[in-house]
Amino acid sequence: MLVLWCPDWPVVVAAAVSGVAVTAPAAVISANRVAACNAVARRSGVRRGMRRREAESNCPELAVFPADDGRDARLFEAVARAVEALVVGVEVVRPGLVAVPVAGAASYFGGEHALVERLLDEVPVECQVGVAEGLFAATLAARCGQFVEPGRAADFLAPLPVTELDQPGADRAELVDLLRRLGLKTLGAFAALPERDVVNRFGADGLLAHRLARGLSERPPLRRRPPPELTLVEEFDPVVERVDVAAFLAKGLAARFCAGLAAHGLACTRLGIHAVTEDGEHLGRVWRCAEPLTPGGVADRVRWQFEGWLRAAPGERPTSGVVRLRLEPEETVEGRSLQLDLWRNGGSAEDDERAARAFVRVQGLLGPDGVLTPVLDGGRDPAGRVRLVPWGDPRERTTPPDATWPGRLPSPSPATVLDRPVPAQVFDAQGRPVGVTDRFQVTAPPHRLTIAGGAGRDVVGWAGPWPAAGDRRRPGPPRARLQLVLAGGTDEPPEAVLVHCAGLENPLWTVEGVYD
Template sequence: MTVPAQRSGSDAPARMLVLWCPDWPAVAAAAVGGVAADLPVGVFHSNRVVACNAVARRSGVRRGMRRRDAQSNCPELAVFPADDGRDARLFEAVARAVEGLVVGVEVVRPGLVAVPVDGAAGYFGGEHALVERLLDEVAAAAGVECQVGVSEGLFAATLAARCGEFVAPGRAADFLAPLPVTELDQPGADRAELVDLLRRLGLKTLGAFAALPERDVANRFGAAGLLAHRLARGRSERPPLRRRPAPELTLAEEFDPVVERVDVAAFLAKGLATRFCAGLARHGLACTRLGIYAVTEEGEHLGRAWRCAEPLTPAGVADRVRWQFEGWLRAAPGERPTSGVVRLRLEPEEVVEGRSLQLDLWRNGGSDEDDERAARAFVRVQGLLGPEGVLTPVLDGGRDPAGRVRLVPWGDPRERTTPLDAPWPGRLPSPSPATVLARPVPAQVFDDGGRAVGITARDQLTAPPRRLTIAGGAGREVVGWAGPWPLTGDRRRPGPRRARLQLVLAGEGDEPPEAVLVHCAGTENPVWTVEGVYD
C-alpha cells in the first residue's frame, strides 16, 4: 500500500535528529563492572533479560528470556541487575558531548537523545556534516558507538536512528508505512495491548494502521489509539496548538543544607514531583518536556531537558530528577559540580491539555480527592521521619509466608522481584495466615503421652499432635491439624528436617477455637515456633 507523502503545514512536526546508543543498559553495566566490550553482557530485572549486547545475542540471548535459559545458551554471560541511575549517570557524558555542538538537547531516556536539526545543520554545512561531527565528538568524549537518524518528529527520527536513515523532508509517512505495527510499543509508551489488538485485526504495518480514518480510530481505540495513529501517519505526537506554560507553573526549591548525595536528591524529588504535577493539574495541563535546572553553592549553573512520549506523572518526574542528579553528582572528576546543589527549578517547557488526553495522571492511579490528600500526607510524614517512615506492602512469590510480603517506601516502584506464578515447591497452600509474626514465637508440640512431636526422614509427624504450649505458657489442646508441608531442598543439604503445620486450638472459656501456623525443625529434639495466626 502506498502512503502519500506528508504535506507541510502547522501539523507537520519539527525535523529532529536522534542519537541512539544501542543496548545502552548493557553498555553502562559493562563499563561499571569492568567487563570487556567483546564479552557477553546481560541486564536482568525480575529474573528476566531486559537488555543484552550484540555478543550475547549471537549466543542466543534475547530480551524477555529467563535468566536460567539465557545462561544455558551463554554460560559465560556476565549478569548485572537493572539500574536506571547507573544508566543515566553514564549517559550524561554522551549528552554533554552532544550539547557541546548543538543547543536544545533533550534526553528522551538514557541511551537516546534528540536535538532540533534545522539550525545546527545550517551552521555545520548540512545534516550529513553535522552527523559526522556528532559521531566523532561522542566517540572521543564518551568512548561509545552510536547511530543517528533524522526525520520529522521524535517517533520517526527514533526509528530512523535504529537503521541509520536520513528520511527526506516530508517523507516520514512513507518511511514508516512498511514498518511493523509493533514499533508503536516503544519503551515507556505502554502500548502492548493496543499493538496486540491491531495485529489480531489484521493491521500488521504502520501504513495499514495509518490508512484508517481518524474518526474511526478515535471511536474504536480511544485517546491512546488516536495518539498512536498520529505517529503512524508521521504527524506530531499531539495537535500542535500547545499552551505556553505560565510562569507560576515553574517550581523552584532552595536547599539548606545543600544536596550533595543522590539518595537525598531522590527523596526530595518525590515531594517536589507531587507538588509540580499538582500545580499543572489545577490548570488542566500535563508536561511532556521537563526542564531540570540547578545552581550549586559555588554558583555553577546546571541544566538538562527531558522529553517524554507520554505526559509525565509524579513518578516520572521524580525518576528524571533522580536520573539527572545521578549524572551530575556522580560524573567523572573534573566534570561533576565542585559543590552541592542549593537551588533546583522544575520548568514545564512543553505542556498539553491534561483533560483532553483522558488519562488519570494526578493521583498515582487513584481517582478520588481523598487519594490525593492521603498521598500528600504520606509525603509529609516521610519528610519528618525519613523514606522508611511510610511503607506499603507488595506481594511477591516465595515459599515463606513472611518472605512473600515485601515492604517498600511510599513512592518507590511497587514491582515484584519474584513471579507469583512460579511453581514454588513446598509453598504453604491457601489460606495464608492473616497475621504473620515478625519474630516467630518459641513453642512446643506434644502427643498423647506428653512426648515431643517431630518430623521423620519421610517428612511425616512422629505422632499426632495433641497439645501446644507457646512461649512456656499453659498448654492448649489441639482439636484439629493439617500438614505437614515439608520445606523442599533439605535433602540436598545437611541439617534437621523442616516442615510447617496448621493447628486448631481449643478455645479458652467462651472464646472460639483459634488456628495457628507452626514450624518444626528436627526429629529427636524438635524445635517448634509459631509463625502466624489465622482469623
C-alpha cells in the first residue's frame, strides 16, 4: 500500500482560504480544542488536543480557524485527482490522506521510487509518501517518508510509541492511556502480548489495535463480498447542480443505503461514490473508513464529494449536473459494531451529532464554560460527587476507581440533588424534635417530617444515620444523613427523601435530595 499524506491539511487549506501566510502559526479549533496545527505553531508549544486558551497563551500570535470538513474535502479533491491521473484505485482515507495499491503502478513506472517521484511532481501541494504492508503501517511510513520492505512492517512499527494507535478518527485515546499506564509504551511491547490475553482484557477494539501494532491489516484479508442488491442507484430529475441540494438528498440516500446493509447484518468500511452527468461524464471516488460508516458518515462523504466535484476549478468541474448517483459498498464487515441502543432508533447518531454542533455554537457565543455536562465522580456527599465539565473536555474520573470514601452515602443515590437544601423538621412519636448524638445515633425514631413549614407527613420507613463527610474529625455539632420514606396522601404518592441533620440540641434539619 502506498499512502500520500499532506501534513496539517486542515490548517493548510484554512490558511489558504483566509489568505494567511504559510509562515504564520495557525491552528484549526474544534470543540474548543486544537484539532490540527502547523509546524510553526508546534515550535511555539501548540499541540493537537490542547485547549484553545492554553494554545493561545503559548503562542499569542496564533491564527485560529474553525473546523470545516466540507472545505477540507472540497479542496483535497484536486490532490486526489492528481494522484488518480497516475495510479488507478485511489482511496480517500480522509481529507489530507490517500491510499493506493502500489504493485501494478510500480511495475508500470519502473519501481516504487520512480512512482513516488512522479507523484511528488504531479501533486500541487507539499506532501510525503510512504510504502508499507497495510494502511496503518503505510500511514506511519508516510509521516517518516520511508519505504518498508515486505514482511518488515512489524519491525518498523515496534519502536514507535503506542500513542500512534490514536490516529484521527480512530477514537482510541482511552485505550492508549490505559496501555501507557500498564507500562506498554511502544507498539512492539503491545504487539508482544498474546492475542488471547488482549481479547480478554481489551475486547474487540483492543484486538483491532493489536493487529495494527503487529503490522497486520485492520481486518482479516478474506472479506465478505457485498451482494449486488446492496448497491443503491438514484436518478435525479431535475439534475443536481448545487451542493446544498446534494447535501439534502444525501441524508435520505444514506439512511436507505445503511438500512439495506443492516438488513443483511453488514456495515460498510469502503464506500464507492459514482455519478453520471447529463452530458455523460462519469465521476467516481472511493472513501476508506477505519470504522463502519453510520448514515451520518455516508451523508457527509457524499456531501464532501459533491463539493469537490461541483466546486472544482473551471475546466476540472463537470460541464453539467448529475443525473445518476450510485453508492456501492466496496468492502463490508459484520454490523455488530453498529448495534443500536435498546431504547433509541436508527436516527440517534445523527441526533447526537446535531446536538454536539449546537453545543459548540453556544460555546462560541458564551465561551468554553457556557456549556457544562455532569460527570459522576468520587466523593462522600451527593452534591460533591457531581462534577461539571465544559463540553469537549475529557469526561474522565479524577479520583481512583478503587477509592473507598469512608462515610459516603450508600446506594441508591438520590435522583434529584437540590442546589439549595430546603429547611425541614423531624419529630418523634411524642412530637419532640429528633437530633443526632455525638455517636451519630438519632435520639428517637423519626415519626413525622415537615418541609419548609408545610403540612407534616408521616415517616413510614427510614435508614441511617450516616455521618456526614469529615464530621468525625471536624469540631462542632455532629452531622449525619438519613433516608426517609414518607407516606402518601389522597393526592400524593409515597416519596423518599434524603435529609441532613446538624446538632443535638435544637437540631437543624434540611432536605438535600429526592428519590424517584
